[in-house]
Amino acid sequence: xxxxxxxxxxxxxxxxxxxxxxxxxxxxxxxxxxxxxxxxxxxxxxxxxxxxxxxxxxxxxxxxxxxxxxxxxxxxxxxxxxxxxxxxxxxxxxxxxxxxxxxxxxxxxxxxxxxxxxxxxxxxxxxxxxxxxxxxxxxxxxxxxxxxxxxxxxxxxxxxxxxxxxxxxxxxxxxxxxxxxxxxxxxxxxxxxxxxxxxxxxxxxxxxxxxxxxxxxxxxxxxxxxxxxxxxxxxxxxxxxxxxxxxxxxxxxxxxxxxxxxxxxxxxxxxxxxxxxxxxxxxxxxxxxxxxxxxxxxxxxxxxxxxxxxxxxxxxxxxxxxxxxxxxxxxxxxxxxxxxxxxxxxxxxxxxxxxxxxxxxxxxxxxxxxxxxxxxxxxxxxxxxxxxxxxxxxxxxxxxxxxxxxxxxxxxxxxxxxxxxxxxxxx
Ligand code: LLP
Numbered sequence: 001x002x003x004x005x006x007x008x009x010x011x012x013x014x015x016x017x018x019x020x021x022x023x024x025x026x027x028x029x030x031x032x033x034x035x036x037x038x039x040x041x042x043x044x045x046x047x048x049x050x051x052x053x054x055x056x057x058x059x060x061x062x063x064x065x066x067x068x069x070x071x072x073x074x075x076x077x078x079x080x081x082x083x084x085x086x087x088x089x090x091x092x093x094x095x096x097x098x099x100x101x102x103x104x105x106x107x108x109x110x111x112x113x114x115x116x117x118x119x120x121x122x123x124x125x126x127x128x129x130x131x132x133x134x135x136x137x138x139x140x141x142x143x144x145x146x147x148x149x150x151x152x153x154x155x156x157x158x159x160x161x162x163x164x165x166x167x168x169x170x171x172x173x174x175x176x177x178x179x180x181x182x183x184x185x186x187x188x189x190x191x192x193x194x195x196x197x198x199x200x201x202x203x204x205x206x207x208x209x210x211x212x213x214x215x216x217x218x219x220x221x222x223x224x225x226x227x228x229x230x231x232x233x234x235x236x237x238x239x240x241x242x243x244x245x246x247x248x249x250x251x252x253x254x255x256x257x258x259x260x261x262x263x264x265x266x267x268x269x270x271x272x273x274x275x276x277x278x279x280x281x282x283x284x285x286x287x288x289x290x291x292x293x294x295x296x297x298x299x300x301x302x303x304x305x306x307x308x309x310x311x312x313x314x315x316x317x318x319x320x321x322x323x324x325x326x327x328x329x330x331x332x333x334x335x336x337x338x339x340x341x342x343x344x345x346x347x348x349x350x351x352x353x354x355x356x357x358x359x360x361x362x363x364x365x366x367x368x369x370x371x372x373x374x375x376x377x378x379x380x381x382x383x384x385x386x387x388x389x390x391x392x393x394x395x396x397x398x399x400x401x402x403x404x405x406x407x408x409x410x411x412x413x414x415x416x417x418x419x420x421x422x423x424x425x426x427x
Contacts, residue, residue: 001034010340015404029317033294035405041289042074048256058286059085061384066412068092079284083110137192147199150180152218154211201240209262216266224274241284245291287384294383300375311348318352319359320396322386326358334362338376341368
């Protein structure tokens with residue numbers, strides 16, 4: 001989100017709106033998402049990859065009907081990984097042939113819904129799934145387009161929980177032990193499946209392009225093997241998502257055009273060298289599109305100074321609206337946005353209101369010593385994997401997502417109410 005500090009009051013504005021007014025109107029905690037920023041990032045990805053490639057936004061990062069409409073308008077495709085995401089996509093008018101379905105354990109019902117809707121591709125993740133999708137497609141009298149997800153054996157330098165291309169994890173079929181090649185062989189024999197190509201996703205929040213380059217190289221190697229063994233040239237390669245974003249000033253992320261160039265060069269160069277026609281490339285950025293576009297606004301409730309240690313600043317949200325700090329030891333920054341302060345900076349920890357001490361939003365931050373109840377704090381870069389991973393722990397009500405653009409703010413996902421929660425409790 002592009003924020004500007006007002007010279008007169010020190011209050012921060014986004015999309016031309018003062019955060020104090022936003023807090024007043026929409027309450028806290030709340031996520032504010034800069035729609036123009038989102039759309040520009042979509043365009044940057046499209047422009048970087050050009051018309052020879054497709055950009056699939058990864059809906060798991062954050063999905064709502066408004067987001068689907070923006071993606072559609074900006075010419076992006078959509079990767080979904082559940083029936084829930086598929087419904088949202090279809091309900092908001094994303095054409096089914098621009099949707100890809102992912103998942104390591106798609107249910108029969110999810111596969112059926114996707115095939116019936118006519119999704120553009122299902123990314124196959126196991127031998128059982130190959131048989132399952134083939135069976136359902138045959139039953140429904142159609143030929144389903146598919147890709148096969150392979151694990152290329154790259155150790156992505158990111159948190160263990162979000163690295164996905166090393167061998168010992170649950171996703172995909174390994175290149176190294178021949179399972180990927182065996183999957184290709186099986187799919188090619190099935191009349192109800194059309195094999196579009198090979199898919200690789202090496203992990204998330206990755207800063208250097210070398211892992212993607214190794215993945216591209218190995219996937220092209222498989223295409224060559226497939227051509228040699230079966231005389232078939234697969235027309236597509238998908239190299240997944242995973243490009244990192246800056247959460248703090250220490251992070252130095254790559255830009256879409258850098259990754260596009262690196263991948264384009266390898267795929268084009270190696271395919272030409274192998275005498276293969278160059279396949280259509282696609283990528284699946286989630287975080288890199290939506291992550292930087294939003295911030296979470298919190299109100300300070302209590303401030304507790306622990307002599308010689310640090311100051312604990314409690315805000316009105318916490319691990320229920322941002323689990324990433326507790327789960328991945330993620331780093332965030334935070335700033336006072338409702339006023340200026342000349343007070344000394346003090347070493348602070350921003351914590352939530354949940355019943356455990358791991359409920360930390362920002363581990364270490366310097367905040368002014370005169371911080372007081374009622375002050376507003378903003379945590380930037382919370383557009384990805386915060387609302388989408390939010391929970392009702394302690395019966396917290398999940399915060400709204402408010403889109404801001406050109407001086408206007410509108411709720412795109414409303415705040416949960418006690419009634420929403422009560423409706424589910426039928427005992
Ligand atoms: N494609 C596939 C097949 C994926 O599994 C993912 C993310 C993406 C694309 C998008 O990756 P991105 O560009 O957003 O890095 N909850 C974790 C991240 C989990 C990512 C799961 N898969 C977090 O909060 O860091």
